[in-house]
Amino acid sequence: MAGDRTWAVGAGVVTATAAAAAGVRWMWRHQDALMLRPPLNEWTFTHMSSLLPSERVPRAARPSVLPRAPRALDLTYAWDGATHTLSDLHVRTRTTGFAVLHRGQLVHEAYPGRFAAPHRRFQLFSLTKSVTSALLGIALEDGAIGSTDDKVVAYCPHLAGSAFDGPSIEDLLHMTSGAGGTEDYEDPDSPVNRLMRAVTGQRGTVLEAVRSVLPHSRPGTRFNYSTIDTQVLGWVLEAATGRTLAQYAAERLWGPIGAESDAYYALSRGLPRTAVGGGSFNATVRDLARFGLLMARGGQWHGTQVVPRWWVERSHGAGLPHLEVGALGEGHPTGYGYSNQWWTLGGPHRAFTGLGIYGQFLWIDPVADVVVVKTSAWPVADDPALDGETATALTALVTHLAADG
Incomplete structure (x- = not known):
């Protein structure tokens, strides 16, 4: 027994x-x-460096001052048959961090997220693409990159024979590379999910994920949103400058705008470590607001041209019919156009925005002189209703500030 x-x-x-x-x-x-996914994602989006390797982007030796002029934002917006306040927006769209600049002053700042605070770095997902774009513009002005007409493989010979052997830098900047499939976060075999499995060390290398995509159209003719396009742009930038994305961002962007906090890029677990140029930048809300203010002021920071003005101008709109607001094609949001790794908003103000999945926004209206940062923890990567409500509310906010003087 x-x-x-x-x-x-x-x-x-x-x-x-x-x-x-x-x-x-x-x-x-x-x-x-x-x-x-909830309930973990609110923590994850403020602690990405605890989950993946990372490379620091040091804060400026002399942080710049963001003048503060707090004010009540007593505005409402209409959505889904009802009238809502800014506080309602935060609850309904799971805001974690929020900041508003008007005329260069910080007029509002809030951190509704459970793990959010002014010093927290937020995972910005595809808003990273807009940072990569700014760095590319700087590298072009410096002469490190010859022209946007240069072929990708001139800088990345390891992509010879892939779908990226043929497209130009210009093609990738406008998401018209002609390579890759639908950016479907629910499809486990979509290119973006193959990339993420490579980054997290579950299957293959990042290079293998990039080389796995197939051509679908002639470069420069069809919009197809693809994080892998920006991954390749990041590699072009690193090859051209001899710097990692983090090093170049520190030297040419984060330092010059006087960032008050370190930022970082999350890196792939597997070797060789690589940053995801289309989705791994983490920064504080205030420093992201500084970046937005730089773009709102034509790339100039306190008299110094950090990002070329002509490059910022490209980011307002490409002037190409198939990239105009409402013309991006089936499966893409009707309220946006696209240019230079930014989503464009059209209209007389030619406002534009950086966007990231799960509700990350950098909303810039240069004419109204308004910059809005919104970080979020949506329950799903892409939700047209949450995006639509946020866009409606931010448009109302810009109108309110412009009218209020």
């Missing part, structure tokens, strides 16, 4: 151990979903 009991206990331990191991394997295979 004692032997039977010993066998039973041993079998139970083995079963429990096997179950635990199976649980660990399940968590490893599904780590993306676990990290990116």
Whole structure:
């Protein structure tokens, strides 16, 4: 009997151990979903450096001052048959951090997120693309990159024979590379999810994920939003400058605008480590507001031209019919156009915005002289209703500030 009991206990331990191991394997295979969905994503989006390797973008030696002029923002907006306040927006669209600049002054700042604070760095997802664009403009002005007409493989010969052997830098900047598939975050085999599995070390390398995409159209003719396009642009920038994205951002952007906090790029787990130029930049709300103010002022910061003015002008709109607001095609939002790794808003103000999945916004209206930063923790990557409500509210906010003087 004692032997039977010993066998039973041993079998139970083995079963429990096997179950635990199976649980660990399940968590490893599904780590993306676990990290990116409620209730964990609000923590994840402010602690990405605890989950992936990272490279620091040091704050400026002399941080710039953001003048503060706090004021009540008593505005409302209409959505879904009802009238809502700014406080309602934060609850309804899961805002974690929020800042508003008007005429260069910080007029409003709030951190509704449970783990949010002025010093917290927020995962900005595809808003990273707009940072990459600014860095490319600087590299072009410096002469490190010859022209946007240069072919990608001139800087990235390791992409020879892939779908990126043919497209130009210009093609990738406007998301018209002709390479890749639909950016579908729910499809486990979509190019963006293959890229993310490579970054998190679950399957293959980042280079393999990039080379796996197929051509679908002639470069320069069709808009197809693709994080892999920007991943390649990041590699072009690193090859041309001899710097990592983090190093170049520190030297040519974060330092010059007087960032008050370190930022960082999350890196792939596997070697060689690589930053995701289309989705891994993490920064504070205030420093992102500084970046927005730089773009609102034509790339100039306190008299110094940091980003070329002509490059900022490109970011307001490409002037190409297939990239105008409402013309991006089936499956893409009707309220936006696209240019130079920015979403354009059209209209007389030619406002534009950086966007990231799960509700990250950098809304810039140069004519109204308004910059709005909104970080969020949406329950899903892409939600047209949440995006539409946020765009409506931010448009109302800009109108309110412009009318209020």
